[in-house]
Structure formats: structure tokens, C-alpha cells
Amino acid sequence: MEFFRALGPIAALSFDLDDTLYDNGPVIEQAEAWMVAHMRDTYLQTAMCDRAWWQALKHRLQREQPALRHDVSLCRRRLLACGLEWGGMAAAEAAMEADKVFAQFLEIRSQVEVPESTRQVLGALAERFPLVVITNGNVLLERLALDHHFQHVLKAGGGFAMKPAPDLFAQMTERLGLAPGQILHVGDDVFTDVLGALRNGYRSAWLNDHHRSLQALHRLPDLMLNRLDELLLLL
Template sequence: MQFFRHLKPVKAMTFDLDDTLYDNRPVILQVEAQMVQWLHATHPVSATRSFDWWRDIKRDLAKQDNWLPNDVTLWRFKQIEYGLGLLGYTSQQAKLAAEQAIEKVLSLRSDFTVPDQTHRVMRELAQQLPLIAITNGNVDVEKIGLADYFTLVLKAGPDGYAKPHGQLFDKAQQHLGLPAQHILHVGDHLISDVMGAKQSGLQACWFNDQQVDIYHSHRARLLPDVEITALPQLLTLID
């Protein structure tokens, strides 16, 4: 644990989910691989175009509608719908296929086990402080067993602009009814989490389990208030 500023008393915490409360990297790799297999098997015409072609569609859609990167589920839906339309599907066929694909994505997306250590830490924290989840992703906190720890779950897209935009941080602060400086946001991303929280007036705890040197990271914009390398260290901040 490393402190960069003197922490004000922590009366509530907000949490990033992906890569903070669990390692999301292998989950996403598996989801992407299984979705390619599913799409090719269910809609063989999709296999006639390369990964780069599909990636370019996603990028071009974001240029046409800059809201899409704020909602990863909608963005993927539009990518599949538009791509299959280009490959000859009618608008109705493409929409139905995209809906089925998203159903599959969301099922795979939340099909993993959260570490026991995370449950132990979150259970103890939730007994002492109100906790809120703030995520740019689309994991189902009910399915992965984290829902009971949070008084509120805020998701980019349905609930507002993606972090580091301040909208979700502001909603969390309003829900808690606490001064922002007494809320500690915990997250792994130096831009989305650390910079986003600090610019919204919250204190920021950087979860750095990858041994990144903040002074040599291209993502570093603002120093966090505190850096931790393991979740149990959070418990010492509320003693």
C-alpha cells in the first residue's frame, strides 16, 4: 500500500468491477472466442468476412454515433446488426440475429466465479459502509454473486456516460447523500477510475495488482490518493 495524499475519513466506497473485484481478462478472451464460434455456426455468412472487417464496422459505427462507446452492449448489437445487413440479411433478420447474439454474449459474460477473497472483503466492507458499483461493462452482478454487497449498481449506457465522465460518479454521490471527499472510489484503471473519480471530487484508490509503475504509465493523468495491490488492504482504511 502506498499513500499519495492524506485520506479524509472514508464513509462510503464505490467500486469498479472488471479487473478490480475479479480478473476480467480471461473472461473477455473466452467470451470473444466463443462468440465467434457461435456467430459462424449460427450465421455462416458472418465467417465470409475477416475479424478486421468486423472490427472496422464497430469503429465506423462509433464515428457515426459517438454515444455507442458508452454502452458496450448496444455497440455490439449495432455491430452485428449492421454487419449482417451488409452481408445480405433483411433488416428484420439482422435485428433478430443481433438480439440472439446479445442474449448469448450476456450469458457468457457473467459465467465465471468471483474469488472467495473478494467475497470476504466485500462482505466485511458492506457491514460497515454503504457500497456502490460503477462499471463501464455489462456483467450481471446478480449472476456473479456480488449484488448483495451494493446499495446501487450504476452501468455506463443505461445509467449515463462511461467513466471517466463524471455522470456516474455524481449519481453515486447523490444516492449516498455524502460529501464527495468522503467517498473512496476503488478501481484498476488510471483514467476511467482514478482520473474520473478525482475530477468528480471523490477520493481515489488505485487497485494495482499488475505491478505497474505509475510514474512510467502512459495512462497516468492524476495521482490516486492511495494505491493498493490486494483487496484486503481496503479493510485497513476503515479501521
């Protein structure tokens, strides 16, 4: 743990999820591969569509509808429906099939392996601080058996812009009834988490467990963690 400025009293801890509490890369890769294979094997309309084709379609949709960049679930459903419509399926049927596929995708995407050390850290911290989640992702937290640690969970989408935009940070301060400076946000991403927290008045703890250079930062956090369990020193 390394401090870059005095932290001051902290009344609550806010956590990012993906790549902060667990390694998100393997499960996302698995879910993406499943989606491409499922759409190829199940629907004649997308039987010839490979991963590169789906990626290109996603980028086109996000260019045409910038709001989709702030809602990963809506973007995924639109992507699936658009792919089926491109292959000739009627729009209403494509939307229904997209919702079914998305529900399966979300279950696979949520098959995350959470380290036991993470569970222990959250359990110990929850005895001292209110814990909350601010995430741009869409993992089903209840599938991870972590939801009982958190008093509030806010996800981008549904009218909330992604971090580092103010939406989620402002809403969480309102829910907690605290000033932003009383909340320490913990996350791995130098843009969405560190810069997002600082821009919106939160204190920032950067989880740098991959030993990245400080030059990767847009602004210095209040503190840097080499491991999540270093947060226990706050107790």
C-alpha cells in the first residue's frame, strides 16, 4: 500500500467488480465464444457469422447509437437482434430470440471464480464499513454469492451513464446519505475508477495488482494497493 495524500475519515467503501474483486477476462472470453457458437449453430440467419463479424456489427451499432456504449446489457440484446434481422428474421421475433440468448449469455458471463481471499476481505470490511458497488458491467452479483456484503449496487445503463460520468457516483452518495469525500472507491481501471472517483469528489484506491507504471494514471489516487487485502489495514 502506498499513500499519495492524506486519506481522512472514511465512512463507506465503494467497489468496482470486474478485474477488481476477481479476474474477469477468462469468463468474458468464454461467454463471447459461447455466443458466437450458439448463434452459428442455432439460427440459420447467423450461421455464417464469425466473431469478427459480430465485433464489427457491435462497433457500428455503438457509432449509430452512442447511448449503447453506456449500457452493456442493452447493447448485447440489440446486437443479437440486429444480427438475426440482418439474416432475414422478422424484427419482433428477432427481439424475442435475442432476449432468450442474452439471458443465457448473462448466466455464462456470471460464472466467475471469486478468490476466497476476496470473500474474506469483504466480510471483514463489512463489519466496519457500509460496502456498495459501482460498476459499468452487468455480472449477476447474486450468482457470485457476494451480494450479501453490499448495501447498494449500481450498474451503468437504464439511464445511468458509465463511469467516469457523474451519474453513478452522484446516485450512490444520495443513497448513502454521505458527502462524496467520505466514500473511498476501490477499482482497477485508471480511467473509469481512479479518474472517475476523483472527478466526482470521492477518495480513490487504485488496485494495481499487475504492477503497472504510475505513468498509466490520469491523476494520482489517494492510495495504491498491490493486493486487495491491504484494505484491511484501514481497520
